[in-house]
Amino acid sequence: MTKVRFVTSDGHICEVDAVDSDSMMRTAIKNGVPGIIGECGGEMACGTCHVFVDEAWIDRIPEPGSEELDMLGIFEDDEPGSRLSCQIKVRPELDGLTVTVAQNS
Amino acid sequence: MNESGCGRMGGSWEEIDNGLLNPEWYGDRDRYVAGFARLRAEDPVHWTENDSFGRHHWTLSRYSDVSDYLTNDRLFSSRWDTRAPNSPERRTPEVRHAQGWDVSISAMDNPLHNVYRRPVNKHFSAPMVAKMADSIRATVDGIIREVGPTGSCDFVAEVAGELPVRVIMSLLGVPESDWEKLRRATSRWRTPADPRWMIDNDRIKTFDVGITEVLDYCSELAQSRRREPKDDFATLIGTIRVDGDLLSLHEIKTWFSVIIAAGLETTRNAAAVGTWLFITHPDQRELLAATPGLVGSAVDEVLRWVSPSRTRLRICNEDTEFGGQKMHSGDWVIGLLGSANLDESVFDDPLKFDITRSPNEHLGFGKGIHGCLGRNLARLELKTLFSRLFTALPDLTLAPDAAPYWIPDYNVTGFSSMKVEYTPVDTATR
Numbered sequence: 001m002t003k004v005r006f007v008t009s010d011g012h013i014c015e016v017d018a019v020d021s022d023s024m025m026r027t028a029i030k031n032g033v034p035g036i037i038g039e040c041g042g043e044m045a046c047g048t049c050h051v052f053v054d055e056a057w058i059d060r061i062p063e064p065g066s067e068e069l070d071m072l073g074i075f076e077d078d079e080p081g082s083r084l085s086c087q088i089k090v091r092p093e094l095d096g097l098t099v100t101v102a103q104n105s
Numbered sequence: 106m107n108e109s110g111c112g113r114m115g116g117s118w119e120e121i122d123n124g125l126l127n128p129e130w131y132g133d134r135d136r137y138v139a140g141f142a143r144l145r146a147e148d149p150v151h152w153t154e155n156d157s158f159g160r161h162h163w164t165l166s167r168y169s170d171v172s173d174y175l176t177n178d179r180l181f182s183s184r185w186d187t188r189a190p191n192s193p194e195r196r197t198p199e200v201r202h203a204q205g206w207d208v209s210i211s212a213m214d215n216p217l218h219n220v221y222r223r224p225v226n227k228h229f230s231a232p233m234v235a236k237m238a239d240s241i242r243a244t245v246d247g248i249i250r251e252v253g254p255t256g257s258c259d260f261v262a263e264v265a266g267e268l269p270v271r272v273i274m275s276l277l278g279v280p281e282s283d284w285e286k287l288r289r290a291t292s293r294w295r296t297p298a299d300p301r302w303m304i305d306n307d308r309i310k311t312f313d314v315g316i317t318e319v320l321d322y323c324s325e326l327a328q329s330r331r332r333e334p335k336d337d338f339a340t341l342i343g344t345i346r347v348d349g350d351l352l353s354l355h356e357i358k359t360w361f362s363v364i365i366a367a368g369l370e371t372t373r374n375a376a377a378v379g380t381w382l383f384i385t386h387p388d389q390r391e392l393l394a395a396t397p398g399l400v401g402s403a404v405d406e407v408l409r410w411v412s413p414s415r416t417r418l419r420i421c422n423e424d425t426e427f428g429g430q431k432m433h434s435g436d437w438v439i440g441l442l443g444s445a446n447l448d449e450s451v452f453d454d455p456l457k458f459d460i461t462r463s464p465n466e467h468l469g470f471g472k473g474i475h476g477c478l479g480r481n482l483a484r485l486e487l488k489t490l491f492s493r494l495f496t497a498l499p500d501l502t503l504a505p506d507a508a509p510y511w512i513p514d515y516n517v518t519g520f521s522s523m524k525v526e527y528t529p530v531d532t533a534t535r
Binding site: 040046047048050067070074075 | 223224226227229230231232233472474476481
């Protein structure tokens with residue numbers, strides 16, 4: 001098990017055990033993390049699993065692909081670490097990964 | 106299945122088999138709902154000897170099977186169409202091109218499907234659709250303001266059908282003078298057995314006329330935007346690149362037609378039947394009035410109960426075993442979304458209309474790669490309508506002796522018309 005953290009919009013920290021190879025979106029949904037909807041199931045189609053990866057972790061996860069970048073372009077709060085959590089796969093090396101949940105519709 | 110089962114729940118197997126792709130079978134909701142229940146209970150992966158349609162096929166009726174089939178797009182191809190077509194006759198390459206099936210995401214498999222669909226997804230994503238909330242509220246209020254003073258109307262034509270016409274046509278950039286023409290053409294294409302639109306009592310001819318009218322119009326629109334770009338979705342589609350190049354006019358016009366057809370029909374039907382559900386379930390209507398925050402959950406319950414688009418078609422890609430049955434490459438497999446959404450093993454008391462139902466993972470929008478592109482927009486339109494309508498017209502009810510008439514169609518669940526009455530209001534909304 002890999003422990004990951006979600007910081008919700010009200011500042012609450014949800015630390016959860018994640019299953020390796022699950023996406024962070026799937027992990028959030030399984031654990032009822034508020035603010036992550038993942039309505040399209042991970043197709044990069046709905047934009048409801050938007051997160052900001054903590055600065056310390058940005059370089060430690062694979063960069064977004066072109067399709068994810070295209071989708072990320074719709075968000076007005078386009079800060080560093082902006083990602084679709086459905087595209088971040090949990091791996092043992094990511095133990096301690098912390099992301100902040102964006103205001104998802 | 107060889108016992109005749111006359112008088113059994115849902116009719117005999119012969120009646121069910123020949124009814125599943127027969128528009129008229131769906132004119133009686135109790136009949137087909139009972140037929141679906143029998144399929145789920147007795148033969149959930151059912152070899153259907155459908156002589157009336159002219160082709161035998163598998164029919165899936167349970168939620169779990171339909172869900173698996175929708176998400177297993179490698180095994181179950183959409184190469185023919187995502188919905189059951191009007192006839193079992195193969196579409197020749199000439200027809201496929203003339204009707205846009207060659208470049209329509211509805212009839213594409215992966216990897217090509219995603220190449221076409223992904224660049225468009227973001228424009229229908231939840232955050233992008235949320236930006237349309239104010240304009241959709243204004244549209245809904247405008248419609249209510251127009252029908253308010255009359256005290257009665259045909260809800261399907263004047264409210265439920267009007268809402269997606271205004272939303273989709275405005276989004277796309279279609280001039281208002283062309284809305285009515287396109288609306289009629291779309292109805293002929295998508296609900297060709299609806300007597301309101303049928304030509305010469307021939308649904309196949311009606312379909313052909315409708316789709317051709319829509320595509321001809323979309324072709325003109327595509328050319329017009331190429332000559333003179335505007336700030337609308339029609340122009341935006343023209344800027345999409347596939348494999349690095351701009352879409353061709355044929356691809357652009359087909360995209361327009363897909364957006365128009367999918368956008369107009371299902372929202373109209375969910376809006377009308379949903380409103381009928383609230384009128385005929387006053388307890389749920391009162392609950393929504395008392396708890397406006399339930400509107401999102403109410404919309405999903407409407408979509409589950411109605412299943413505005415109730416059948417899918419897939420073609421089996423290889424010899425395989427599915428649900429304990431041996432399927433063969435090339436077999437047609439019909440998935441009944443309308444039955445999956447009434448599966449008692451997933452939904453307690455499935456015929457009950459319960460706006461608090463949770464969880465409610467219905468298949469009203471399909472699932473998998475062909476899941477409804479416009480679902481967030483449809484949800485927003487329906488949420489806005491149900492939030493505003495009953496407040497503005499609090500005593501809205503069905504006109505006496507004018508029961509709504511179900512459209513006879515195996516794909517579409519909706520009303521041809523629904524006469525309603527209410528106390529006239531001069532300024533229904535502010």
